[in-house]
Amino acid sequence: MDAFILAAGRGERLRPLTDTLPKPLIPVGGSTLIELRLRDLAAAGIQHIVVNHAHLGTEIMQHLGDGNRYGVRISYSDESSGPLGTGGGIIKALPLLQSDPFLVVNSDIWTDFPFAKLPSTLSGLAHLILVDNPAHNLNGDFCLRGNRVGKLDDCEGQRVTFTGIGVYRRALFTDRTPSTLPLAPLLIAACDRNLVSGEHYAGAWLDIGTPERLAMLNKLLAEQESD
Numbered sequence: 001m002d003a004f005i006l007a008a009g010r011g012e013r014l015r016p017l018t019d020t021l022p023k024p025l026i027p028v029g030g031s032t033l034i035e036l037r038l039r040d041l042a043a044a045g046i047q048h049i050v051v052n053h054a055h056l057g058t059e060i061m062q063h064l065g066d067g068n069r070y071g072v073r074i075s076y077s078d079e080s081s082g083p084l085g086t087g088g089g090i091i092k093a094l095p096l097l098q099s100d101p102f103l104v105v106n107s108d109i110w111t112d113f114p115f116a117k118l119p120s121t122l123s124g125l126a127h128l129i130l131v132d133n134p135a136h137n138l139n140g141d142f143c144l145r146g147n148r149v150g151k152l153d154d155c156e157g158q159r160v161t162f163t164g165i166g167v168y169r170r171a172l173f174t175d176r177t178p179s180t181l182p183l184a185p186l187l188i189a190a191c192d193r194n195l196v197s198g199e200h201y202a203g204a205w206l207d208i209g210t211p212e213r214l215a216m217l218n219k220l221l222a223e224q225e226s227d
Contacts, residue, residue: 001120003046003103004093005037006164008054008083013210022056024107025063026214029221033208034064034107042071044115046103050096052077052089087181091173101127106164110217111205118167124195125172126187130160131205136213137161141184142191142198149198150191160198163205 007024024034049072053060057080067074077093101122119127133140143150145157190196208214
């Protein structure tokens with residue numbers, strides 16, 4: 001299965017750090033955010049990874065190269081003319097992704113999720129990895145009942161937060177052309193058709209979207225290294 005790492009975000013909440021450094025290359029634990037993700041995916045047996053880029057994207061390409069030193073092959077989806085959002089970025093990258101389904105993961109998260117356990121086939125259009133709601137997202141993103149994902153409206157299951165890890169079939173993006181588009185409306189439409197499955201993950205997960213959560217991650221990694 002191919003993987004797509006979302007790396008085109010500007011990182012506004014992490015300024016001024018991201019004024020001169022692309023968010024995926026922020027140093028953490030002696031590495032960078034995106035390199036941690038590349039190593040996780042390589043360890044899971046994923047060989048081809050597409051990375052999109054926009055802000056300071058040349059630096060990302062120069063730093064990662066062709067992926068050989070991580071044990072993977074990297075292709076790049078250029079959004080330097082303007083980032084397209086998660087949905088639009090995936091749609092633009094579809095010609096580079098060779099598998100169906102394929103994995104999509106945010107570059108600005110940290111997790112110990114076992115990527116090798118992701119499903120390689122789907123009966124629906126998407127499979128999402130979900131966690132308990134963190135303090136910064138107490139209302140959650142979706143409703144999980146059994147292994148079915150639904151909207152928060154009239155939720156009769158568990159309110160959960162989307163990790164930024166999902167497996168998608170190409171059909172989720174049928175008849176869409178590359179344009180600025182979030183992913184959420186596509187997922188919600190699929191939820192309405194009961195075509196989204198999911199699983200709750202109780203392990204470690206952090207969204208590195210603010211200086212405070214970046215400091216939290218660096219502290220956590222330092223503690224792990226000293227153990």
